[in-house]
Amino acid sequence: MQYSLSHQNTTKLLKTFFSLFFLYLLFSYSASASVDSLYKTNCASCHGNKMQGGLGESLVDNKWLHGESDEQIFNVIKNGVANTDMMAWGNSLSAQEIRSLVIYIRETKYQSELEQMNKAVVHKNGQFSAAGEQFRLEKLDENSAGYWGIEFLPDNSYLVTEVSGKLWYFNQGIKTEIADIPTVWHRGQGGLLDIALHPDYINNKLIYLSYAQSDDGNKAMTAITRGRIEEGRWVTDKQIFKADTKHHLSSGAHFGDRMVFQNNDLYFSIGDRGNKEMAQDLSRPNGKIHRLTLDGDIPSDNPFVDTPKALASIWTYGNRNPQGMTLNTKSNKIWSVEHGPRGGDELNLITKANNYGWPLATFGMNYNGTPMTDKTSMVGMVQPIWHWTPSIAVSSIEFYHANAFSTWQNKALIGSLAKEELRLLTIVDDKVTKDELIIKGQGRIRDLKVAADGSIYLLLNSGSRSSRQGAIYRLVPAGK
Ligand code: HEC
Structure with a gap:
């Protein structure tokens, strides 16, 4: 008797519990x-x-x-x-x-x-040891505003862009500002961005600058200009790319941009400018990687030259915000890294006419933790070669082909902003076989380049979004 009573009670209790639980479920899944x-x-x-x-x-x-x-x-x-x-x-x-x-x-x-x-990663008395090498970090410069791009000249001096719209020349420890830089739209992530030398710079001294460009001060799009530095001043030679004013957007987000040369063509990236659906729209310049001749003309074999309404400069689409792009000079292939939303930072091999999926297929979710899509791949879209989930805020990529760090040869150096990481990717037959950490927590890495002597230059930005400070560090083998 007693047993059956308690059994009934239990059943009742369980029933109430389950109905409450059910209501709870209804609520929590709304x-x-x-x-x-x-x-x-x-x-x-x-x-x-x-x-x-x-x-x-x-x-x-x-x-x-x-x-x-x-x-x-x-x-x-x-x-x-x-x-x-x-x-x-x-x-x-x-x-x-x-x-x-x-x-x-x-x-x-x-x-x-x-x-x-x-x-x-062992860090002791200023010496690091990671991924099979020993090195130290040497601080070369500090700047009151954030840096964006670095490029070496043939004599090992180098140029660095400051996002607020300045260009700096560094030669044997002396820093000078280049005058007469074109006006840039400095708002949000916009400003003076990447810098690259013409493939025949030795003979023609031409330099490309990418930047956020505005016609009315309210809306902007990524643009590219070309010029020379003559007696400490910028002398513009030619506007290489400028989007039609109708494509300009007021958002301060996702301008890209890196520039890369391959077989005497210029490739450059434009982020989705915070309008994700435009990345799939071939009539829009944003969310794409473009390809132009060195003089800014459309190569006749660009993939969408005959597609109605498509912009003829487009090389690939469905790219969220590719801020790193490089040519692996050994394989002659172009690699890019792009920021995902929350999760889904991507490493992509950039080839003609590909759709990289954003925002229809992604490994990421919305920043607030709500789902974006359950699709990580879709028919007709290209998968990333590697992805970082959660995001490291991947900003830059460069292959290491120098001798100073022999175990890093042919591997890809990857810089990250939010997670403040320098990583080393081993890539075999276009597949990532190893992802190692080299440094962590030394600052947000905006750009990186390998110098002729094999040391690695890092552009670091610290501080809050509204007040970034720049710094230049050099990673050199320990004992040198
Ligand atoms: C009532 C307990 C319980 C709850 C609630 C539960 N899990 Fe599990 N989960 C388990 C057990 C037990 C296993 C191991 C199953 C087995 O032995 O194969 C498991 C396995 C898993 C695995 C596979 C792990 C592996 O090693 O492959 C994943 C992933 C997982 N759960 C995720 C979740 C998620 C996400 C939720 C919430 C939506 C959830 N679980 C809710 C008990 C639970």
């Missing part, structure tokens, strides 16, 4: 729950607040019972694991929500992995 609350509500009870495990597996220990790819993790969450406490969430969570949980797991896992990576 519209765009952020990923933190999705996780805390549904998963933390078993997997732990920090994913360290409990009733359920640890999700940060790099051991995966059901596979480690994004797709496999996605499927475990969606379908559950039969005969275990891991239920199928596919009916109560949308595909996008599950996708954002996968990214969230990656973010949390990254934090614990980074501790491991940090241990591999």
Whole structure:
């Protein structure tokens, strides 16, 4: 008797509990729950607040019972694991929500992995040791405003752009400002951006500058001008690229831009300018990588010259904000790195007419932790060669072909802003086989270049978004 009473009570209790739980579920799944609350509500009870495990597996220990790819993790969450406490969430969570949980797991896992990576970087008495080399960081310059691009001249002196619209010349420790730089639109991420030498600079002394350009002071787009430095002044030779005023936007976001030369063509990137859907629109210059002749004309074999309404300068599209781009001089291939939203920073191999997917397919989610899409790939779109989820805010890329750091030869140096990292990617047959940390927490890396002597120059920016300070560091082998 007593037993059956208590049994009834339990059943009642369970019933009430389940109906309350059901109401709770209805509430918590409404519209765009952020990923933190999705996780805390549904998963933390078993997997732990920090994913360290409990009733359920640890999700940060790099051991995966059901596979480690994004797709496999996605499927475990969606379908559950039969005969275990891991239920199928596919009916109560949308595909996008599950996708954002996968990214969230990656973010949390990254934090614990980074501790491991940090241990591999030894920093003692100003000497670093990482990725098989020993080196030290030498500070060459400090500047009251942020820097953006650095380029060496044949005599090892170098030019550095300041985003506020200045150009600096450094020669044997002496810094001079170049006068008469074209007016730039300095707002948000806009300003004076990249600098590159004409492939035949030795003979013609021509230099390309990319910058945010405005006609009315209110709206802007990325542009490129070309000129020479004569007796300490900039003398413009030719406007190489300028978007039609109708394409200018008031947003201060995502201008790109890096410039690269390959086989005597100029390639340059323009970010989506904060208007993601425009990256898929071939009538818009933003969210693209463009290709022009050295004089700014359209090469006749550009992919969209015959496509109605398309801009003939477009080489690739679906690019979110490629701020790093380089030619691997050994393979003659162009590589770019682009910022993802939250997660989904990409390394891409840039080839003709490709659609890189943004914003339809991405490994990232919205900054507020709500899902963007559950698609990481789509038919007809190109996958990144590598992606960083969570984002490191990838800004720059350069292949190392010098001798000073022999173990780094043929590998790609990658700079990051938000995570303040310098990484080294080993790439074999266009696949990344290793991603190592070289330095961390020394400042936001905006650009990097390898000098003729094999040392690595870094442009660092610190401070808040509204008051960046620039610095130039040089990474040299220890003992030199
Ligand atoms: C009631 C407890 C419980 C809850 C709630 C739960 N899980 Fe699990 N989860 C488990 C258990 C137990 C396993 C291990 C299953 C097995 O033995 O294969 C697991 C496995 C997993 C795995 C696979 C791990 C691996 O090693 O491959 C993932 C990913 C995962 N859960 C994610 C989630 C997410 C995301 C949520 C929330 C939407 C969630 N889980 C909610 C108990 C739970």
